[in-house]
Amino acid sequence: MENTSWPPDFTLGHGNATLSYESAHFAVLQRGMHLLSIGIYGMACFLGVIGNGLVLWIAGFRMKRRTVSAVWLLNLAAADFVFTFFLPLSIAYTALGFHWPFGRLLCKLNSAAAFLNMFASVFLLTVISVDRCVSVVWPVWCRNHRTPRAACGVVVVAWVAAFALSSPYFVFRDIALTSHNITSCYNNFALSDNYDTAEARRLYQMRHRAMVVTRFLLGFVLPFAAISICYSFVVSRLKRRRLAKSSKPFRIIIAVTASFFLCYFPYHVFSLLEMTKASASPRLKMALYLGIPLASSLAFFNSCINPILYVFVGQKRFRQSVLAAFEGAFGEDFLFSLSSKRKSRSISQAEIQMT
Template sequence: MFCSVSMKGNISSIPSNQTAKMTSLNVFTISLHGMFSTIGIIENLLILGVVGFHVRRSVISIWILNLAASDMLATCSLPFFTLYMARGNTWTLGNTFCRINSSIFFLNMFVSGFLLAAISLDRCLVVLKPVWAQNYRNTQLVGRVCGVIWAMAVVFTIPFYIFRDTIVLPDGKILCYYNYAQLLPSEPYDLGSLCKHRKEALAFMKLFLAFLIPLLVIILSYAAVNARLARRGCRRPFRFVRLVIAVVVTFILCWAPYHLFIVIEVIAPTGSSAQKLAGRALPIAATIGFLNSVLNPILYVFSCPDLCHKIRHSLGAVMESVLAEDLAELRRRSTARSSISTSEMVLKPKNSITNMTLNTEVQEHD
């Protein structure tokens, strides 16, 4: 059983003739998703490998590592979303994995917003409270902050995990979507009103906690930094600040459409053209949200020449290591063969001398 209020807008937003249209479009869309997924996984693995093992541990590297870890989770969940589209927008991987896969999407949304807000506050404190930053800002503190961020993101993701479900439609398709008619209260209630309140609560929770509040913190932090630097007559900012600004702008462009259409779907009257438009646009907006996890590693590389150099150096070191191991193996085998050949050459003369001596002794005895 699912709440008709929560699903009516979404089901009505998919016209009966849309399936035919989607089959021609899906070839390109699915290929694009597959490409995004492959590129994103490779990129984030490179960032995690290089920053994790080849960059000196610092406050900046810890921020980047946590962002890359969140993006890695999102890009790893993208192939299953691609499979969902490839099978005609029907979910075939079971209820539990539907909840897990969807929760990873929301977890990445919360972690990205919280981390970007924390990074902005960090830069603000460095400029406004340099003495405090010098004394207390270290990798241990930042590591603990990142741990708290991940814990908060997990807590806020729990409701999305609980209310996610697989729903069989009349046409046989299986949706991996919200089912608000779960964990019903024991006292009397109106199911339609309850589902509507739950839907609104989750939508505005995402909007405020994962987007608007982090965005406000980011804007205020950089406004304070710019004001202080302007008063000091200092040049604007470091290379890392350029990276943060690029990541933040990408975050806004990628996530704003998703939250906009979620709000439209919630507040628009049931069955209205606005709600139907939001229902059609949400899958595309979710794809753009996934794109944020693919673009972030590119921004790290192009905004940080040192990181780009590290990646090239690391890849070169890996190739050199592989080639060195192959050469060492070839040399070892060649040395072993040479030693065997030498031993045979040494043994042959010895055997010949022994045979000649034995023959001589036999002849003398005869």
């Protein structure tokens, strides 16, 4: 997703020249990991375009009535679809041995789009989990206040926050020609061509640390905590009141939470390791060089699995059409597959308790 190594060094993956390890074992391992990354990139691009394109088409043109669920999934698909539009650039970048021939503007746009997608997707996934929690815990309040118009307002806040957090990557992203005649697309946090001075290095380290920590906290720790807490409340309430008609809601909750963790956690771990002093050791440099592209590709892969998770996970039969499956996902009954009878009963009980 990014290269945060020192511009004079160019020692870490994602656009920096090769490490000084010339052993045949390292070369084979390096090539294998990069081919695996390219494969994941390609699969994410193919599935992301198809899946998110279907969501945009159905939610934008086929839905007669806009629901709150449709607002969430439409914006989630829009974030993922914009990202997949730029993904071929990352595929080419990795395939060319981290040589960037596309110029400075596309270097900036590609990185900014990747992080815009990451923050927007994470925030929207968090909003969806909060919405589902509130819908189960306070059904009466939701019946009166949970409207598509209110959902649009929440979505605007999520997008503004995502733009604000991703804009620094457009500012700091830059290109440079290395001694190996490779053009690198890297993070120029000091906005300088000369990193020989102590001031430039201090500024680079400070901004690098601030960006990584902010991304880790706001892009992973807090959202993952919110998602885990919300879905814990949901599972607890559904089991206690036996509101779930089937096990589908629980399979969806497990799949969404697990995919969020597995897709994003490795990338944040490598990012935190890269800014530590221990990253100067040759072995860790090699691990980062091999691991960062793979971890980034896993984070990219999250952009293509959201339609699968929210539409098809938990389906026992696939004989229904794709269109019907997507339209079912946009309906409010999709929230937890609750029968109308049991849902009405829970609302009545809540109203009695409130009187």
